[in-house]
Amino acid sequence: xxxRNVEVLIGRLLTDEGFRQRFLADPRVVLRxxxxxxxxxxxxxxxxxxxxxxxxxxxxxxxxxxRLQKAQLSSFPLDRQR
Numbered sequence: 001x002x003x004r005n006v007e008v009l010i011g012r013l014l015t016d017e018g019f020r021q022r023f024l025a026d027p028r029v030v031l032r033x034x035x036x037x038x039x040x041x042x043x044x045x046x047x048x049x050x051x052x053x054x055x056x057x058x059x060x061x062x063x064x065x066x067r068l069q070k071a072q073l074s075s076f077p078l079d080r081q082r
Contacts, residue, residue, distance in 0.1 A: 002040050009034070009041075009049070014061045016070040024054050 013020050023030045027050045035041055041049075061069070 002042055002045060005039050005041055006045055006049070009039070013057045014064055015068055017061075018070070020057055020061060024057065027054070 013023060019030075028046075031041060031046050031049060035046075
C-alpha cells in the first residue's frame with residue numbers, strides 16, 4: 001500500500017499548488033503530518049522524497065496543463081475594477 005501512497009503524494013505535489021508550496025518550504029514537516037494523519041510512508045520513502053531536488057516539483061508542475069492543477073486562489077491578484 002505504501003507505493004500507492006507515494007504515487008498519490010507525487011500526483012498531489014504536481015497538481016496542488018498550495019500543498020506543493022508547503023512541501024517546498026519544509027518537506028519533512030509535511031511528510032510527518034501526512035504520516036500522523038494515517039498516510040503510510042516508510043522511512044526509506046521519506047528519505048527518498050526529501051532527497052529529491054526541490055526545484056523538480058515546481059519545474060514538472062509548470063509542464064502540467066493548468067486545467068489539471070488545483071490553483072491556490074491567494075496566488076491570483078484580485079481585480080477590483082470589475
